[in-house]
Amino acid sequence: xxxxxxxxxxxxxxxxxxxxxxxxxxxxxxxxxxxxxxxxxxxxxxxxxxxxxxxxxxxxxxxxxxxxxxxxxxxxxxxxxxxxxxxxxxxxxxxxxxxxxxxxxxxxxxxxxxxxxxxxxxxxxxxxxxxxxxxxxxxxxxxxxxxxxxxxxxxxxxxxxxxxxxxxxxxxxxxxxxxxxxxxxxxxxxxxxxxxxxxxxxxxxxxxxxxxxxxxxxxxxxxxxxxxxxxxxxxxxxxxxxxxxxxxxxxxxxxxxxxxxxxxxxxxxxxxxxxxxxxxxxxxxxxxxxxxxxxxxxxxxxxxxxxxxxxxxxxxxxxxxxxxxxxxxxxxxxxxxxxxxxxxxxxxxxxxxxxxxxxxxxxxxxxxxxxxxxxxxxxxxxxxxxxxx
Numbered sequence: 422x423x424x425x426x427x428x429x430x431x432x433x434x435x436x437x438x439x440x441x442x443x444x445x446x447x448x449x450x451x452x453x454x455x456x457x458x459x460x461x462x463x464x465x466x467x468x469x470x471x472x473x474x475x476x477x478x479x480x481x482x483x484x485x486x487x488x489x490x491x492x493x494x495x496x497x498x499x500x501x502x503x504x505x506x507x508x509x510x511x512x513x514x515x516x517x518x519x520x521x522x523x524x525x526x527x528x529x530x531x532x533x534x535x536x537x538x539x540x541x542x543x544x545x546x547x548x549x550x551x552x553x554x555x556x557x558x559x560x561x562x563x564x565x566x567x568x569x570x571x572x573x574x575x576x577x578x579x580x581x582x583x584x585x586x587x588x589x590x591x592x593x594x595x596x597x598x599x600x601x602x603x604x605x606x607x608x609x610x611x612x613x614x615x616x617x618x619x620x621x622x623x624x625x626x627x628x629x630x631x632x633x634x635x636x637x638x639x640x641x642x643x644x645x646x647x648x649x650x651x652x653x654x655x656x657x658x659x660x661x662x663x664x665x666x667x668x669x670x671x672x673x674x675x676x677x678x679x680x681x682x683x684x685x686x687x688x689x690x691x692x693x694x695x696x697x698x699x700x701x702x703x704x705x706x707x708x709x710x711x712x713x714x715x716x717x718x719x720x721x722x723x724x725x726x727x728x729x730x731x732x733x734x735x736x737x738x739x740x741x742x743x744x745x746x747x748x749x750x751x752x753x754x755x756x757x758x759x760x761x762x763x764x765x766x767x768x769x770x771x772x773x774x775x776x777x778x779x780x781x782x783x784x785x786x787x788x789x790x791x792x793x794x795x796x797x798x799x800x801x802x803x804x805x806x807x808x809x810x
Contacts, residue, residue: 450521469534473508475563482556491552492519508534525552538562538681538698545689555688562684566677569764573669576771583782587789594793596622654706665777669770674705675735676763683756693719707734725752 446452477498484494498504499512511532518528526544529535535543539559546555599619625632646652661667681702685695693716700712711732718728726744729735739759746755 469508469511470505471563471567473504474535474539475560475567477504477508477512478556478560478563482553482560485556486553491525492516495519538685538702541685541690541694541698542688549689558684558688562680565680565764569673569676569767572768573673573771576775579775580778580782583779583786587786590790590793591618594618594797596625598797653704657704657706665770665774669767669774671705672763672767672770674703674708675739676760676767678703678705678708678735679739679756679763680760683753683760686756687753692725696725705734 480498481491481494484497485491489497495512495516499509499516501509504512511534514532515525515528518531519525523531524544524547526540526547529543530540542555542559542562543552546552549555599622647656657670660670678699682695682699685698686692690698696715696719697712700709700715703709711734714732715725715728718731719725723731724744724747726740726747729740729743730737742755742759743752746752749755
């Protein structure tokens with residue numbers, strides 16, 4: 422129960438139930454009931470939509486700049502049906518945490534929904550009295566990140582569609598056309614390709630339930646595995662086998678690192694914390710592994726430029742640009758320009774990849790369909806001859 426007599430409920434992260442009771446009692450609250458809540462194992466996998474976080478940041482920024490109190494603004498936003506139910510529940514929990522005396526950044530950290538970059542930017546905004554500016558910067562930052570990722574995904578949609586189309590054709594031939602031909606002619610074809618398709622057809626028909634269960638289990642298992650740290654690294658290694666894909670992924674990593682570092686430094690986050698957070702946001706294991714060494718060097722008084730050149734995980738041009746930013750006192754602005762350069766470079770490489778893949782996929786699928794059609798024709802012709810005899 423709150424100091425003003427209202428019954429409220431919420432969650433708080435602490436080492437024990439007694440710690441929660443003491444903390445709330447010291448702030449004037451009366452604890453009526455308390456129980457430990459287990460964290461959901463699939464929390465990070467089924468996370469809040471990025472669109473909700475971006476919209477929330479922008480709307481909260483507008484409200485705060487208009488003079489609305491944070492708590493009142495959150496109450497208004499928590500009732501907006503445009504947000505998902507889960508995100509509205511998160512906002513309600515944040516309101517309760519604010520009533521217990523936590524800062525907005527601390528309340529957000531308790532919810533395990535907002536990443537460390539978001540929380541650090543909010544914390545810096547609160548300390549500097551520019552929370553509305555920090556939230557606007559957050560919205561722009563995540564919008565830019567999402568836009569580039571969406572463009573990369575969109576560019577790869579057509580090749581994936583063509584591949585799925587080819588699989589559907591094989592499925593239709595195997596499960597609908599071939600069985601009817603066999604029943605019509607009453608004999609099995611001798612063509613090895615068609616024979617293989619028939620055997621696959623029979624196996625799947627006889628064991629479809631087991632195949633379905635195995636397929637779903639493998640799909641879910643791979644999905645969960647690729648969300649783990651080891652899985653992310655395995656996926657990265659597999660993707661990096663193709664040179665142009667490796668180049669695109671590296672460009673994305675550099676773009677994310679420089680953009681994140683620039684935004685964090687501009688918001689007043691300490692450079693050592695900013696390096697660690699930016700390295701994590703890059704989603705590149707080489708950059709992440711090099712972050713502790715960079716941080717140690719900067720703590721010892723080495724310039725960021727020299728630290729980048731020493732670890733050698735970023736292009737030299739990036740280190741040189743960083744050096745220029747350090748000398749002129751405009752490091753955040755320089756980092757933003759570097760990120761924009763790599764943003765454009767990634768786009769161009771993706772367009773190049775798609776222009777290469779599209780005709781190859783069309784040629785492969787066309788050739789495959791032509792091969793199947795010719796094989797089917799020969800099979801029908803052979804079966805007709807055998808019947809004629």
